[in-house]
Amino acid sequence: MSIYVKMKLFNSDNGEVLAMQFSIQKDYLKQAVQEVMYAVSNKPAHPILSGIKLTADANGVTLTGSDSNIVIQRIIPAIADEKVVVQIYKEGSAVIPGKYFSEIVKKLPSDMFIEANGDFHITVQAEDIITTMNGYNPDEYPVLPQMDKSSTVSLPGEELAEMVKQTAFAVAKTDSRPILSGVHISVQGGELSLAATNGQRLALRKAMVEAGWKNGCIVPGKTLLDLAKLLQHSNPVKMAVSENYILFQSDSLLLLSRLIEGNYPNIGNLFPKESKSVIVSNRKDLLLGVDRASLFASEWRHNTISLAVKNGSQLKIYSKSTAVGKIEEIQTIELLDGEEELEIMLDGRYLLEALKAIREEKVVLSFHGSIRPVMVQPFGDDKHLHLISPVRM
Amino acid sequence: MSIYVKMKLFNSDNGEVLAMQFSIQKDYLKQAVQEVMYAVSNKPAHPILSGIKLTADANGVTLTGSDSNIVIQRIIPAIADEKVVVQIYKEGSAVIPGKYFSEIVKKLPSDMFIEANGDFHITVQAEDIITTMNGYNPDEYPVLPQMDKSSTVSLPGEELAEMVKQTAFAVAKTDSRPILSGVHISVQGGELSLAATNGQRLALRKAMVEAGWKNGCIVPGKTLLDLAKLLQHSNPVKMAVSENYILFQSDSLLLLSRLIEGNYPNIGNLFPKESKSVIVSNRKDLLLGVDRASLFASEWRHNTISLAVKNGSQLKIYSKSTAVGKIEEIQTIELLDGEEELEIMLDGRYLLEALKAIREEKVVLSFHGSIRPVMVQPFGDDKHLHLISPVRM
Incomplete structure (x- = not known):
């Protein structure tokens, strides 16, 4: 210059x-x-x-x-x-x-x-x-709080950004339970885990890391989404946790966030054990179908759409508004294991967001009866899952 | 199919x-x-x-x-x-x-x-x-009002769209004088004219046409901006006017709008006769300078910026906020005719919008004293002009 x-x-x-x-x-x-x-x-x-x-x-x-x-x-x-x-x-x-x-x-x-x-x-x-x-x-100008960096977790920036984008959208948007407005970050057995839930749906993503801290912490979802925008590169990011703060640090970036105080609910017992039926579908087709079916679902408090497995080979997606009309479509199921006829109602927006968070071509949907959550996962990946509670009529 | x-x-x-x-x-x-x-x-x-x-x-x-x-x-x-x-x-x-x-x-x-x-x-x-x-x-479903199409004005769709985009932004945004929320469309002496003003600034655009109606009419600015979006082609558009409606019709499109009732103010006497100084500037440089100067202008009710001609060759653009700071820049004037030193304050947003409505490379600014409007025109085109009243301190 x-x-x-x-x-x-x-x-x-x-x-x-x-x-x-x-x-x-x-x-x-x-x-x-x-x-x-x-x-x-x-x-x-x-x-x-x-x-x-x-x-x-x-x-x-x-x-x-x-x-x-x-x-x-x-x-x-x-x-x-x-x-x-x-x-x-x-x-x-x-x-x-x-x-x-x-x-x-x-x-x-x-x-x-x-x-x-x-x-x-x-x-x-x-x-x-x-x-x-x-x-x-x-x-x-306020000085930065001191952080103990003796015990850190490190992973590539892009990977952490992706984990955040696949979970943080699922936090609670209302203020009624501040804890649920945060993402629970924990390390256990060499596995970093990010979990978010609003009580009706849950997103969970894990990744292998070296070493780590003992306890989990709760980080505001919005802060993590900002972090994800700043981490569009492969440089490693170190995370360190103190009583009140979490630190994310790469070579040119430092982000320090206050933690949300309180105990995160135990999500371990939410995962259904035995499925009644498991199907494999094309993710993009399903996403487009759910998006269309949501058209007439907004009349309901929960944006309710119906999924029905028919004859073990077809998935019917539909919604209905008494005032305006109805939409239904039939998609072909790629694989089915279990009951060949079932029907469940759920919030179309939650299913849409889960399908958007998945990048893989195929998704697995597991059904556990009409009052237990539906599980949505990328095919062949057990480190990433979404749970969506059914809507009861 | x-x-x-x-x-x-x-x-x-x-x-x-x-x-x-x-x-x-x-x-x-x-x-x-x-x-x-x-x-x-x-x-x-x-x-x-x-x-x-x-x-x-x-x-x-x-x-x-x-x-x-x-x-x-x-x-x-x-x-x-x-x-x-x-x-x-x-x-x-x-x-x-x-x-x-x-x-x-x-x-x-x-x-x-x-x-x-x-x-x-x-x-x-x-x-x-x-x-x-x-x-x-x-x-x-309501039937369309009948329109007398014996006397119409016709011009290419793209040209009408451009005339609208160069004027309709200048209508009044408040409801205090409904007439000023419309664009005045008139035909006189083979010239179609669109004019819009909010009382502080005015935009005027003319074009040669064949024949036409006798009287002017006032069409809602928003409706015309919608029309402009629909006319992105060169097919001819015919306009016909009745007591309450104006019709725009091309081969595949029909738009019929209710007119705003009332008498449009006589804008003819707003145009200053004798200029004290006329300058020619590069439009894009001036636009960027005014945009920057507007940074500290928002503190004022009128987004006030200052323009000052110095030594007959320089244009100083500046704004000031007592609380935050000030910005000033010097641009070179390409041509000057008249007084070599002058200064005027005006609403930066109005000047910016006028400069955006002009497509030509060079603009002419005419100054008529500190309490009379500044006139902004494309260089070498007398069918398109903008007037901006100065802000009095």
Whole structure:
């Protein structure tokens, strides 16, 4: 970057003390600002938390965003992708208004020159465009809680992101039981397990890991979905847990989340033992059929659709609205083991979301009678399952 | 289409009287349903207006959607793009629930077979998927008002769509003066003119046409924006006006809109006569600069930004928020005629929308003093202009 000309505009010839000064490539800054903004609340508990803390030091530029429940930190190293992306002229830090900073970084046409003076007025310049913002004193920004990293679990970022996407959607959306708004994360016998339930349906995903902690913890579902968006790469992520926090850390990212207090319900006894009938279907066909059948299901409190196995070879999917009409379709079952005739009613949205969380071509549906949950699994994978309680009429 | 097999399921062997029966290609139906749904209200004045009227006759299949202010009709001819897209087995009509019909048409995998029985129960079938909906008696559907088509204005659909997009955004969004929520359409001296204003800014676009009506009329801005979406082709559109309605008609589309009653203000005397200074700028650079400057303008009631001409060659664009900060940038003026120093404050959103409505590379800004409107025009085109009142501090 050629920033010599800009330097002249901003150097401290006038005797003013600079708190921080660096130049940075637009694309890297834009991406990092977007990511830490996940942690910045629209209604911060304290004004300074509406800001992003910028720290320029030997590591490069570190951005921190937080509210009372979550901290996200991103490091932009001086050299990335074999290019110089940051040049530090004065190490230091400042807190810049987050919303305005993120908007202007998107709208500026080119690489930026950023400096803070002793009063934490922050100037962002690109070409002939000069923006000045009133910042905050970084000494007043909350410090990160200390975490014991002696006992961690590590796995590839993409894999953790996928586990989150396959479970976190199933948490409770209402506030009546705060514990169920979180995902239960535990490690046992070398197996990391993520589980979420709202009482009517449950999603569970396991993966082999080395070592781990003893106890489980409950992490807000929304926080994990944000994490999943930040982990679109294969770099390893380390997880560490303390009494009140969970830490996720990769080479350039740190996410720290407050835990939800309380005891997660024992989900072990929810899994039905003996199935009456098991079928294998094409996942995509079933998904499209359930989506169509949901058309007339919204009249019901539970978005009720019916699944019926016929003659051991056909699956009838249907829904009915007395006022508007009905829809039914017949799909061919690929394999069946057990009873050849059965019928069950369930919430079409729950079945749809379970089928969307599965990536495999074929799914296994296990039926355990009209009042016990239906189990949905990818064919040939016992580390991933969904339970959906039937709707009783 | 091979629909012989489906026919067998539906023929009237059981002695039932059919009200209508046809098969139709999915893509054509989907597109047409989407278009007529613009006219179907979520809260219809009468239940039957929640439906789409289907008519199968020698012309093909005609779909009609309407509420009390607008009617949209689309004809799907039997043969389109040199393919057979509709096959009629029984001419007739029926009214089908619009929202459900449009959703199921999107979700069905293939071409459809549609029939209505004597009770107006309508069946839509694709492959092994059968949907039945309770329809309405088409005899109860409102008939279209008769229009005198002896005096019409005609122009290419794309051109009318463009004229609408360049003006209708400028109508008043509040209900305080209903007349200003409409676009004034008039023809005078072989010139078709569309004008819209909310009292603070005005957009005007003219085009040469043959013949025309005597008087102007006021058409709801929202209706015209819907029309613009439906006119993405070069086929000619005819316009005819009656006391209460305006009709837009092309070969496959009909849109009829109720007019807004009242006298449109005389906009002729709004245009400033003598400019103090005229500048020519690059439209895109100016647009991006105004967008950036608007960042700190939202603190003000009018989204106030400042434009200042400096030394006859520079344009300074800036905004300031006492609480957060300020932004300023300098752009080079390409041409200037008149005073070399001036400054004006105006609503950044209005300037942004005017610049977005212009497609040309260069724009002309004319200044007429700090309390008279700024005029924005494409360079070298006097058939298109925008006026923006300054903000007084």
